Amino acid sequence: MNLRGIRAIYIYEMNRSFRTLIQSLVSPVLSTILYFIVFGAAIGSRMENISNVSYGEFIVPGLIMLTVQMQSVNNASFGIYFPKFIGTTYELLSAPLSFVEIVIGYVGAATTKAFSIGLIILATSYLFVNIEIMHPFFMIFFLLLTCITFSLLGFIIGIVSDNFEQLNIVPMLIITPLVFLGGSFYTIDMLPVFWQNFALLNPIVYLISGFRWAFFGIGDVPIITSVIFILLFTSSCVGVIWYIFKTGYRIKN
Amino acid sequence: MSVIISVENLVKVYGNEFPAVKNLNLNINKGEIIALLGPNGAGKTTLISTICGLASITSGTIKVNNLDVIKDYRKTREIIGLVPQELALEPFEKVMNAVRFSRRLFGKKDDNVYLDKLLTKLQLFEKKNNIIKSLSGGMKRRVMIAKALSHNPQILFLDEPTAGVDVELRKDMWNIIKELKAEGVTIILTTHYIEEAEMIADRIGIINKGELLLVEEKNKLIKRMSVKTLKIKLKKTLTQIPKKLNKYNLKLIDEGNSFHYFYNTSKEKTGITSLLYDMNEIGINLFDIQTEETSLEEIFVKIIKD
Incomplete structure (x- = not known):
């Protein structure tokens, strides 16, 4: 295995984030603080507790998921799309690197960034609410798996996209609505029955539910369902990437 | 001279289109400079891309140092450097970091002494901490060469290395290529400038419509056809x-x-x-x-x- 090659991609990607620290770190943290102020403090103070959890605390897992999913997708998709855009993928393809190593480099960096931001948001939330995490190890595991999965998804989007518009279409028009409607700010049973059933078609519901279970021991769906779902999601992304690299789709001429 | 690259019955078809390379056979000798000439769309870049791993092979075999470029891709790519036709560089990166990145991709340990020497040879040493975006077109072209040589390759592919550069820089490039040859590097270059091939190549290959029309020692070719x-x-x-x-x-x-x-x-x-x-x-x-x-x-x- 070309470990130096993987490390080179990883460090290069991380350095790119450090060069754009405001965009990479400050911006998502600021957005989350604004969500806390608006939903947690302003609106949340007038909301009833949900399953004995205050609304301010309740939205923490959803806010973390919202941010890490978007960050994972954006970082990974831009990470591989930018070399495609400026034409430097020739370097990756002509180097003694396997496709798995290329994916580990890019997805590893995107995962690290999203995971770090998730932890920073969690730390920031303690400025507003006092949360006790019921299953901390599971929380870390679930957060990490979500970051990896959405980074893989972002990598696929970056490979498939031909321009910046396409690069933004999936995150903006598909992932953002699904995340907002996936129970970040409410539980599914707060919806009318028809919409409850409809919401169960949204894959993000299972992820937020599982992550919330790690915090409070409560969720919209059983935890095992959430775990199976994310593992299926991860496997699907790995399968698509395997196909892309096997066929050279949108990578090799 | 021993053969370092051997291309046998190479065919490359893009999608359902007309073949870009048709049943091409070519042996490249160790330590030589071979210039591939041909009009636009002749298949020169496709040939290079298949050898370097940028394009898949439809059929045929390519061996580098007697190793298959697909089965033994790590070993074959380790000894190849590629300078593509387009200026493809990360604009916001420093010169030294960009060159170091290329070296690391090839699995090589950092070696600042070697990279400093390389940058000096390419007259880039004083620019090593400059952002690539701030460099002139000629300097960027040199950075591309530095990146391709960062891992000390035995074979260097130069795809139209002097396209769009001024006469002075072109002559500088020729000198760099001659120096590399003197160090034992095998050089394969594609060019539109016949004068370039005439000045620096040992052998000439002429490609048209995906077919290799001839490969011959430059002096013999000129004498025979002249x-x-x-x-x-x-x-x-x-x-x-x-x-x-x-x-x-x-x-x-x-x-x-x-x-x-x-x-x-x-x-x-x-x-x-x-x-x-x-x-x-x-x-x-x-x-x-x-x-x-x-x-x-x-x-x-x-x-x-x-």
Whole structure:
């Protein structure tokens, strides 16, 4: 295995984030603080507790998921799309690197960034609410798996996209609505029955539910369902990437 | 000379389109400079891309150092450096970081002494901490070469290395290429500039419509294909070529003040002596003589046209 090659991609990607620290770190943290102020403090103070959890605390897992999913997708998709855009993928393809190593480099960096931001948001939330995490190890595991999965998804989007518009279409028009409607700010049973059933078609519901279970021991769906779902999601992304690299789709001429 | 790259029956088809490379066979010798000439879309870049791993192979085999470029891709790519045609660089990265990144991709340990030497050779040392975006086009071209050489390759592919660069820089590039050859690097370059191939290549390959039309040592090719022209300026004007000289296929020019005689130096007899003898016999006095040789460019055009 070309470990130096993987490390080179990883460090290069991380350095790119450090060069754009405001965009990479400050911006998502600021957005989350604004969500806390608006939903947690302003609106949340007038909301009833949900399953004995205050609304301010309740939205923490959803806010973390919202941010890490978007960050994972954006970082990974831009990470591989930018070399495609400026034409430097020739370097990756002509180097003694396997496709798995290329994916580990890019997805590893995107995962690290999203995971770090998730932890920073969690730390920031303690400025507003006092949360006790019921299953901390599971929380870390679930957060990490979500970051990896959405980074893989972002990598696929970056490979498939031909321009910046396409690069933004999936995150903006598909992932953002699904995340907002996936129970970040409410539980599914707060919806009318028809919409409850409809919401169960949204894959993000299972992820937020599982992550919330790690915090409070409560969720919209059983935890095992959430775990199976994310593992299926991860496997699907790995399968698509395997196909892309096997066929050279949108990578090799 | 031992063969370092061997291409056998290579076919490359993009999608359902016409094949970009058709059943191409080529051996490249260790330590030589081979120039691949051909018009746009001839298949030169496709050939390079298949050897370097940028494009998949439809059929055929490519071996580098006797190793298959697909099965043993790590070993074959380790010894290859590639400078593509387009200036493809991360604009916001520093020169040294970009070059170091390339070296690391090839699994090599950091070696600042080697990279400093390399940057010095390419006249980039003083720019090593500059952002690539701030460099001129010529400097960016040098950065591309530095990246390709960062892992100390034995083979260097240069795809149109001097396209769009000024004459001075082009000559600098030629010197760099000659220095690399002296260090034992095998160089494969594609170019539109015939003059470039004429100046630096050991062998010439001509590709057109995905087919390799010929590969030959440059000097032999020029000698074999070259037609020389003898221009004879006369003391007295002629209205027509005298009958005795008809066998020489002379061409009367300059309103009868001169004529052209075409001959080939690769043949045993050029016919010049007998022409001059016959001219003397019928009383035609010559005033001056000049010779002109066919350039590689003219040979190239003729081969492509044929």
